[in-house]
Amino acid sequence: xxxxxxxxxxxGQWLSTLARQRELSLVAILILLGxxxxxxxxxxxxxxxxxxxxxxxxxxxxxxxxxxxxxxTRNVDLSVEATIGLVAYGVARVLELHALDAAGAIVxxxxxxxxxxxxxxxxxxxxxxxxIVATLGTLSIFRGVDxxxxxxxQVPLAGLPEGFxxxxxxxxxxIPYFVLVAVVVVxxxxxxxxSTRFGRQLYAVGSNPEAAAIxxxxxxxVVFTAFSLCGLLAGAAGVLWVxxxxxxxxxxxxxxxxxxxxxxxxGGVNIFGxxxxxxxxxxGALFLGFIAxxxxxxxxxQFWLQAIYGVVILVAVTADAxxxxxxxxxxxxxxxx
Amino acid sequence: MAPVKGQPAWTRLVARWETLLVVAxxxxxxxxxxxxxxxxxxxxxxxxxxxxxEVAIMALAMTLIIVAGEIDLSVESMAGLASAILGxxxxxxxxxxxxxxxxxxxxxxxxxxxxxxxxxxxxxxxVVTLGTLALFRGLALIVLGPRGVSDFPPAFTxxxxxxxxxxxxxxxxxxxxxxxxxxxxxxxxxxxxxxxYAIGKNTGAARFSGLRVTRIRVSLFVLSGLIAALAGIIxxxxxxxxxxxxxxxxxxxxxxxxxxGGVNIFGxxxxxxxxxxxxxxxxxxxxxxxxxxxxxxxxxxxxxxxxxxxxxxxxxxxxxxxxVDRVRGGRPPPADSVPxxxxxxx
Numbered sequence: 001x002x003x004x005x006x007x008x009x010x011x012g013q014w015l016s017t018l019a020r021q022r023e024l025s026l027v028a029i030l031i032l033l034g035x036x037x038x039x040x041x042x043x044x045x046x047x048x049x050x051x052x053x054x055x056x057x058x059x060x061x062x063x064x065x066x067x068x069x070x071x072x073t074r075n076v077d078l079s080v081e082a083t084i085g086l087v088a089y090g091v092a093r094v095l096e097l098h099a100l101d102a103a104g105a106i107v108x109x110x111x112x113x114x115x116x117x118x119x120x121x122x123x124x125x126x127x128x129x130x131x132i133v134a135t136l137g138t139l140s141i142f143r144g145v146d147x148x149x150x151x152x153x154q155v156p157l158a159g160l161p162e163g164f165x166x167x168x169x170x171x172x173x174x175i176p177y178f179v180l181v182a183v184v185v186v187x188x189x190x191x192x193x194x195s196t197r198f199g200r201q202l203y204a205v206g207s208n209p210e211a212a213a214i215x216x217x218x219x220x221x222v223v224f225t226a227f228s229l230c231g232l233l234a235g236a237a238g239v240l241w242v243x244x245x246x247x248x249x250x251x252x253x254x255x256x257x258x259x260x261x262x263x264x265x266x267g268g269v270n271i272f273g274x275x276x277x278x279x280x281x282x283x284g285a286l287f288l289g290f291i292a293x294x295x296x297x298x299x300x301x302q303f304w305l306q307a308i309y310g311v312v313i314l315v316a317v318t319a320d321a322x323x324x325x326x327x328x329x330x331x332x333x334x335x336x337x
Numbered sequence: 338m339a340p341v342k343g344q345p346a347w348t349r350l351v352a353r354w355e356t357l358l359v360v361a362x363x364x365x366x367x368x369x370x371x372x373x374x375x376x377x378x379x380x381x382x383x384x385x386x387x388x389x390x391e392v393a394i395m396a397l398a399m400t401l402i403i404v405a406g407e408i409d410l411s412v413e414s415m416a417g418l419a420s421a422i423l424g425x426x427x428x429x430x431x432x433x434x435x436x437x438x439x440x441x442x443x444x445x446x447x448x449x450x451x452x453x454x455x456x457x458x459x460x461x462x463x464v465v466t467l468g469t470l471a472l473f474r475g476l477a478l479i480v481l482g483p484r485g486v487s488d489f490p491p492a493f494t495x496x497x498x499x500x501x502x503x504x505x506x507x508x509x510x511x512x513x514x515x516x517x518x519x520x521x522x523x524x525x526x527x528x529x530x531x532x533x534y535a536i537g538k539n540t541g542a543a544r545f546s547g548l549r550v551t552r553i554r555v556s557l558f559v560l561s562g563l564i565a566a567l568a569g570i571i572x573x574x575x576x577x578x579x580x581x582x583x584x585x586x587x588x589x590x591x592x593x594x595x596x597x598g599g600v601n602i603f604g605x606x607x608x609x610x611x612x613x614x615x616x617x618x619x620x621x622x623x624x625x626x627x628x629x630x631x632x633x634x635x636x637x638x639x640x641x642x643x644x645x646x647x648x649x650x651x652x653x654x655x656x657x658x659x660x661v662d663r664v665r666g667g668r669p670p671p672a673d674s675v676p677x678x679x680x681x682x683x
Contacts, residue, residue, distance in 0.1 A: 076463065129648045130602055132408065132463055133592070140589050140641030147634035258471045261464075271464045303482060307475025313468030317460050 022268030026283050030290060041297035049293065051176050055168060057289030058182035059240045060256070061282040064263040065182075065189050066117075066233030068281035069226045071264055072193075074206045074273025075124065075131035077227065080234045080260050082142035083116045085253040087238025089150050092248040096159035109239040110232060116142060117231015121224035139257070150250030157246035168243040178240060182282055185233065189278040202226060207274025255306075262309045263288055265316045288312065354599040354651065358614040362621060369625040376628060383505040385624040386617075387497075387575065390509035391416065391568040392587055393616040396594040397513075397520050398564040400612045402557050403595055404524070406537040406604025407455060407462040409558065412565040412591060414473035415447050416584035419569025421477035424486030424579025433493055441566050447473060448562020452555035470588070477581040487578040497575030509571050513616075516564070521609035529553070537604030593644040594619055602648060619643075 037044045063080050070077045091109040094100050100108060116138070123134040157165065167177050193199035204212040205219045212219050242248055267284030269276025291312070292305055369376035395412045402409050419440045426436040447469065454465045500507055524530035535543040536550055544550045573579045598615035600607025622643075626636050 123645060123649075127645075127649045128652055129645055133596065133602055133648050134645060136589055136592060137641040137645040140644070141638050144634050144636075144638035144641065147637070148632070258467070261467060262471075265464065271461055301479075301482075303478035304475065306471050307479060310468045310470070310472025310475055313464065313471065314454065317464050317468070318454065318458055321458050321460055 023277070023280050023283055026267070026280070026287055030287055033290065033294065037294040037297060041294075044294065044297050049297075051171070051179075053289045053293045054286065055176045055178045056244065057286045058176070058178040059237050059244055060259050060263055060289065061182040061285035062185050062240060063234050063237035063256070063260045064267070064281040064285045065185055065278045066230035066237075067260050067264045068267070068269045068276055068278055069189070069202065069233075070131070070230045071269050071271060072202050072206045072273060072276055073223050073226045074209065075223060075226070076135065076261070077120060077131065077230050078135040078257055078261075079116070079120060079139040079142055080230065080237075081253050081256040082139045082146065083113055083231055083234035084238040084241055084256060085251070086116065086142050086146040087113050087235045088241040088248050088252050089146055089155070089250060091239055092155035092160065092242050093149075093153075095161055095164065095242075096155045102161055102164055106239050109242075110235045113235015113238060114228060114232040117228045117234065118224070120231060121227030124227060125220040125224045143254075147250045152250075154247060154249040160242070160246060165243050165246045168240075178244070181236075181240070185236070186278050186282045193278065198222065198225065203274055205273075258306070258309050258313075259285075259288055262313045262316075265313050265320075268320070270320065271317055355608070355611050355614060358597075358599070358611065358618055362614065362618045365618065365621045365625055369621060369628060372625060373628045376624070379505045381624070383500065383507055383510075385620050386510055387507035389616065389620045389623070390507070390513050391572045391575075391584065392590045392594060392619075393513050394509075394516055394571070395561075395565055395568050395587065395591045396598075396612055396616060397516050397609065398557075398561040399591050399595045400598070400600055400607060400609060401520065401524060401533060402462075402561055403600050403602065404537045404604060404607050405533045405554060405557055406540065407554065407557070408466065408592070409451060409462065409561045410466040410588050411447070411451060411469040411473055412561060412568070413584040413587040414470050414477065415444055415562055415565035416569035416572060416587065417581055418447070418473045418477040418480070419444055419566040420573045420579045420583035421481035421581045423570060423573055425480050427489065427579070428486045433490070437570060440570060441563060444562045444564075444566020444569075445559050446562070448559040448565075449555065451562065452558030455558065456551045456554035474581075474585075477583075481579065481581040483581070485578050485580045489574070489577055489579075494574050494577040497571045497573070498577070509575065512567075512571070517609055517613050524609055533557070534605060537606075539605075589644065590619070590640060593640055593647065597643060597647040599651070601651075 034044065043049055063084060067077055067080055087109045090112055091105045094105050094108060095102070120131075120135055120138055123129050123138070124131050127134075129137075170177050172180060193202065201212070201217050201219075201222045204215070204217055205222045209219060238253070241253060245252070263284035264276075264281045265271060265284070266287055267276070267280035267282070269281055288309070291308060295304055295308070296302070366377065375381050395416070399409060399412065422443055423433075423436055423440050426439065427433065431439075451462070451466055451469055454460050455462045496508055498507075501511060524533060532543070532548050532553055535546070535548060536553060540550060569583060572583050576583075594615045595607070595612055596602060597618065598607065598612030600612065622639075623636065626639065631639075
């Protein structure tokens with residue numbers, strides 16, 4: 001049996017490579033797509049354009065990393081856009097009122113995000129409400145609070161302290177700061193997932209909750225932590241949102257959850273939980289960012305964007321299920337031999 | 338659940354949930370009357386009910402979907418797509434007699450797409466319908482763009498805006514009651530309904546018992562798409578305007594109404610009468626909040642809380658009940674009637 005295993009799967013081999021190397025295939029598709037778009041719109045491949053896309057994608061990527069943590073535990077957080085919106089308005093308003101300096105406002109934003117994430121985590125773990133219902137509810141509640149405190153007020157760019165939005169445009173040896181932030185978040189998160197007890201428990205809870213419980217893994221604590229971190233990262237995305245856009249009102253970041261979930265799904269995080277990488281989720285965000293940019297450069301209207309997000313989500317989950325099914329079949333065949 | 342012998346407690350619990358709703362409804366009516374003398378007038382009631390009918394008829398189809406253990410988040414976008422296509426066709430000179438059937442067919446097709454992806458490919462309905470939530474809204478924007486179409490003939494706007502001749506009963510309410518009767522009979526009095534409960538309770542067992550699980554699931558999604566398109570038509574008629582963003586945010590209210598009606602989010606239990614009661618309760622609640630001049634923002638907070646509470650309260654009531662039973666030394670509850678708090682959606 002042990003001798004037969006290495007030779008027996010010529011068919012499942014490329015499929016499993018494809019399934020495992022989602023990051024690689026994404027990069028390949030990106031390069032192919034980039035080439036095609038460059039043919040029709042040469043400005044696509046300029047440094048200015050690419051760094052502009054990467055900066056915006058970094059904001060989504062930070063939120064997508066948080067969402068990936070939750071999805072790996074076989075849950076979902078639909079309230080991220082409301083968290084981003086509420087944190088963005090809170091930070092911008094505090095700065096406009098000169099209540100805190102820039103550093104204080106950033107800490108406030110991160111703290112607010114963490115608290116909102118903890119609320120989600122508590123509802124899901126302590127009150128045992130399924131994540132979809134809990135976060136659909138908090139999506140409405142957080143957004144309602146956002147509208148309530150914002151009213152019709154809009155914080156203008158001039159209301160922010162001078163230089164606050166520079167971070168979105170400044171670079172460090174040619175690399176935008178936002179991209180560095182996203183890379184650092186992905187790096188820290190990946191190390192935690194790969195090398196700490198919490199990281200392994202996250203995968204265990206997502207891939208087999210019953211087995212995880214038998215092993216004595218505190219699954220509720222793990223899920224709670226995942227939601228809290230998701231809130232914290234959504235808070236970070238909210239702070240980045242203020243720096244990127246400058247003008248913030250109560251409706252900021254509406255509809256962003258679709259981009260975040262699409263990034264996670266495209267990035268190869270299994271929607272059934274238990275597998276996926278944070279780098280994949282971040283690459284997914286970059287992928288969507290380039291698609292959005294290419295659309296505009298090719299001359300399609302902005303309205304196509306939403307439809308394309310939908311198609312991307314559907315294609316990604318269908319492809320995942322297809323690959324998984326073929327893999328299982330191939331494994332079964334080689335196993336029975 | 339009914340066939341389990343010696344366990345009338347569960348059926349009584351369900352009955353009590355509906356009783357609770359009636360009590361809540363009565364309480365809200367009393368509260369509303371104390372807020373404003375106009376609260377109980379027929380004119381007011383007819384207005385408050387008419388404004389919720391699109392949500393209400395989508396909730397009926399959603400009830401069957403959730404009982405079968407699935408969810409359809411795309412209904413609000415399908416309503417928007419229906420509105421956009423109707424407006425586009427009317428602006429292009431297609432008569433409504435042709436336009437409405439086309440829109441309904443698009444609704445059924447969209448539902449078929451959801452159904453095939455969920456039932457054939459075995460994908461989770463949550464993600465599939467999140468994808469079509471984006472896709473259908475995107476298509477609506479592509480079809481109609483940011484403009485609105487509003488020169489519909491009076492005969493059409495009468496559908497959403499008018500009343501049955503000589504009374505104050507709005508036409509959408511008639512459609513809602515008709516659909517509630519139809520789907521109520523299908524769910525509670527036919528083999529189709531029993532199969533839906535069986536699938537929601539235990540899909541594997543249902544399949545091994547020879548039930549046509551795939552076919553029923555696909556049909557339910559087709560029904561949901563069709564009804565969402567109908568809701569889009571009614572919405573267009575009531576506002577006498579077709580817009581691509583019609584119905585945005587309605588899914589939340591639809592799911593809230595269904596869960597408030599006592600339908601178990603994990604599938605396998607729930608009733609149409611419960612959901613009808615929940616529709617009336619939410620209508621009265623929204624009206625009471627409006628009369629108390631509570632802002633729309635606070636209403637959306639209240640709705641979110643209501644959604645979460647409608648899952649929390651039954652779970653805790655059940656736990657409290659089994660705790661009391663344990664203290665009294667009674668039988669433990671059957672394992673399958675315990676709400677699976679930590680189980681993820683299929």
